[in-house]
Amino acid sequence: INALASRLYKGMEEVIRRRGVKAVIQGVGARFGFYCGLEETPIYDYRKMVHSFDSAMNHRFVKKAFEKQLYWHDYGSKFSPTHHGFTSAHTSQDIDETIERCDDILKSM
Numbered sequence: 001i002n003a004l005a006s007r008l009y010k011g012m013e014e015v016i017r018r019r020g021v022k023a024v025i026q027g028v029g030a031r032f033g034f035y036c037g038l039e040e041t042p043i044y045d046y047r048k049m050v051h052s053f054d055s056a057m058n059h060r061f062v063k064k065a066f067e068k069q070l071y072w073h074d075y076g077s078k079f080s081p082t083h084h085g086f087t088s089a090h091t092s093q094d095i096d097e098t099i100e101r102c103d104d105i106l107k108s109m
Contacts, residue, residue, distance in 0.1 A: 001030045001088055004095050008032070008086070011099035019106040022054070031085045034072070036061060053081060057109070064105045070098060 005027060012025040012034075023036045026043055035043065037054025058074070058081055065072035073082045086095070 004086065004090060004092065005029055005032070007092060008095045008098065011095070012102060015099060015103045015106055019103070019109075021106045021109060023057070023106075030087065031083055033081050033083050034058075034061075035081055060109060061105060064108065065101070068101045068105060070101045070105075 009025055009027060009032065016023050016025070022039055023034065024038045024041050024043070025032055025034050026041045027033065033043070035049065035053060036057040038049065038052050043049050062072045062074040073084050075082050
């Protein structure tokens with residue numbers, strides 16, 4: 001799980017940087033958050049995070065992810081992001097495919 005997590009987080013950080021998108025990913029093991037509108041990690045302060053969170057961008061991202069058949073959980077909250085996760089059933093190939101699809105999504109945003 002930790003190796004897959006590292007692969008996902010590093011891959012997503014690279015995509016975010018390359019695409020110049022204002023977002024960060026932060027996680028522990030298989031649980032993570034994708035924070036649209038933020039630029040710095042680690043995120044420790046919920047109030048500060050909520051103040052900077054871009055719910056409109058998050059909604060666009062989730063919609064585009066769904067269109068690319070990538071499930072990205074969303075509770076529909078305009079105030080804060082939701083947490084996401086993966087399991088030991090996911091493979092390195094699944095993680096790479098997720099990163100590629102997210103790259104396509106962020107490229108279009």
